[in-house]
Amino acid sequence: MRYRFGAEGDLTAPSDDRLTVGDPRVIDFLAKLARKLLAPAVARRHPELGSLGFFLRPAELHRTVAHLQRDDALVFPRGNVFHIPPANVDTIFVYSWALSALAGNHNVVRISERSATAADTILTALNEVLADADPVIGRTQRMITYGRDDKVTAALSQWADLRVIWGGDSAVEAIRKHPLRPSARDLTFPDRTSWAAVSAAGWRAADPAKRREAVLGFTNDSYWFDQAACSSPRTVFLVGADTDDVRTEFIELLLQVVDQRGWEIDAAMAVEKRVNAYGLAATGAVSSMEFPANTVTAMSLVTVPDAPRRWIGAGAFPFAEVGSLLELVPAMNRQDQTFSHFGFGSDELRAFALELGGRGVDRIVPFGSALTFGSIWDGFDLPREFTRLTTLVE
């Protein structure tokens, strides 16, 4: 086991350290971390750390803490929190940990062995800030890396009051083999699917600059994590009638923007996309395929329910035309997370959300915001999940 952050030693030993919800020592630590992540040199190399730094700035933290306070109960930290973030989305572990630390919890975060360079940059920044921080931070906040060791996972599961499992269905199933104490519970982030929708009327009404900006946002949403992040859109729904013109221009702009941004698709990924597209064609789910470049694969879905929910490669977009957003409602289910949109009026979006009624889709956001983490995620108000309430009747 490698200690990546915080004091080394027994992770599950009882501790006398006490943090409060919105503990000033934690806020001070996170604010300093934010400054480091927002430094131009860091943000240039890893733009995703810029958004993280933005999320951790003091005003934002204070807002989150204020939001937790309530009149009908006293708010306290939940206790011990064990985080198991995904391997390759480098910033999730910080969001998950930071909100929990802000709530005053003692945290252990398991950092994947396969974490990438952005994670190393964050850990370096964390340790630099730790050097001058109140020692309570290092004693209560720990990050470790370990391999296939069920004993460690089992021990930390017994220690935890809350276990936070990211990384999809298989991760949740694997970790759940290790029992929690009866009073503890899991916060799980299973496999999700996300969608995009373009209003044909809105698109046609938008000027060329707006259309381009929309596609740029969509490109960031899609290509950042090889279109495999839970929030990355897969199928694009074209909402309206006779939308071929919209689709054609959308794909043209997509090709241009992807080219300018320098996103690259290697041969293995190109083959992967062919295998999946041909597979969808073979079963009759798609009626046409276009491969204008390795970066963009476009397909025509035959029916909306055929929209694939599994990952089919980086830059692989099934398209389907529907008359209105409401027509999509029957096809949405609990697995669906983010619905990113362009060109719709707020009434249309609100009617869509109300008709969904929470039975599917947790986030409805504009193009370009699909990957922007928020403290309300997957239908949970995370800061609230990280706290517990004591009622006091005098």
Next chain:
Amino acid sequence: MSSVFTLPQAAKEEVLLKELSALVEHHRENCEPYERILAANGYQPATTVAGLPWLPVRLFKNLELKSIPDDQVYKVLTSSGTTGAEVSKIYLDKAAAAEQTRKLGATVQSVLGPKRLPMILVDTKAMLKDRKSFSARGAGVLGMSNFGRNHVWALDNEGHVDVDALKGFLDQYGDEPFLIFGFTYLVWLHLYEVAKDNGLDLSNGILIHSGGWKKLVDQAVSPEEFRKRLAGVGLTKVHNYYGMIEQIGTIFLEGPTGGSLYCPDFADVVVRDPVTWEELPPGKPGLLEVISTLPTSYPGHVLLTEDLGVVHGIDDGDWPGKRFSVLGRLPRAEARGCSDTYREAA
């Protein structure tokens, strides 16, 4: 010696274009998923061999692709891929099964001659009982054993070299031509070392071997080094081959002077640029596409492999047509998304 390596490239392409275009139509009519794929991809009849519509070979792992009714299925071949759970399923009817055996025979007879030769199998009989590894390795060994007689297994049931059996075989048959077959790394690890240490005379042997170079590259043994060292123990007739279960019966065989694989008259290769997907000229490495007229019961006649290769020359080697090498495997694309925490670490 009759050979299936006879056609110069231009003549071959003329024949292949006609036969394969007919096969495309045959599979379109008899395999609905294949027809759907071609329709979705805007199929137009091809005017060149390189223009024929190809399928990614991995589709045979994900889909049931066959051009014969269920009651005509005579044999289902399976291969365990390198990725574990996924298995290719290849459906043969009686005619296709017979034809693939016949064509494989004609191909190896191009270097062995028409008579069955005494044969050393560089493998262990025990492997045939291992149901897990049987499909790939066992099928290869059994298929090839048809082309020899008086077989001897070079390895005992524990996988150790049976030197006495080899000596006995060579005493009896070593003065006339004999056939040696085995997987490349087994030949290197077991036959070569043992022949060197025990002074076995393999100079009348004709070696046919396959199975990729990965395990030998780990030991820094190049194909050239392999040939050179085997020549050191008298084994100079050496033929590597490249083939896959998805095109059963078709093998691309190394010529007598080594260094290149050749396509039999009923098969060909195209090397594709993995960016433009156009055919690459000789000397430029890319993705290998394999073409064969043998797959009549399933649409495996034009397959894009996940192997990298390069054409060295056309009509300028031991035999007519294209000569090429396989350079290695394309790594499998992986998502770097959210759902991967425990894919390996569970």
